[in-house]
Amino acid sequence: DTAVSQTPKYLVTQMGNDKSIKCEQNLGHDTMYWYKQDSKKFLKIMFSYNNKELIINETVPNRFSPKSPDKAHLNLHINSLELGDSAVYFCASSQEGWQTEAFFGQGTRLTVV
């Protein structure tokens, strides 16, 4: 069983569309994250959720909205997609605590045309 799974793996869409990326973890973790990796390969944290509550919202346009229906899921909804949103998006989860490790999904490659 995949620990952290994201769907879809690839997403090609036109500018202006609204799209969602789903993430599920089966590890029983209470913290989940979304990261964006741009073309320069820099991994930037976007959001962090702990027990379904938002605890980090980095400087991210409000077109991006995370939704956590339960502890095992953290979905990312993006409105009015722009060319600059093209990137690989990674979901991750961890148990609370500074010494715990994070598990990452395989990523969703979003291409906006």
Added chain:
Amino acid sequence: DAKTTQPNSMESNEEEPVHLPCNHSTISGTDYIHWYRQLPSQGPEYVIHGLTSNVNNRMASLAIAEDRKSSTLILHRATLRDAAVYYCILRYTGNQFYFGTGTSLTVIP
């Protein structure tokens, strides 16, 4: 944010040890040092972490300087499958994992 500094790239011959350095001069007493790696077209994966003492696991060893301002990830025998970008991360308040630019490791057959 506590930051880390790593060389952009390193090369190693296959089956030789690799020492990947990381500077974290602004580290505070409660920051854990984590290492992750990202293989091509995959998500980052955990390698090792530590606080003060050196650590060993099946993947690697982590050597932490006495003043904790630097650390070194040691791969004892590099294989072609170890070619990846290696990230040194300080884990602190709020559960964040802030990634730096990492070191791209090339393993030469």
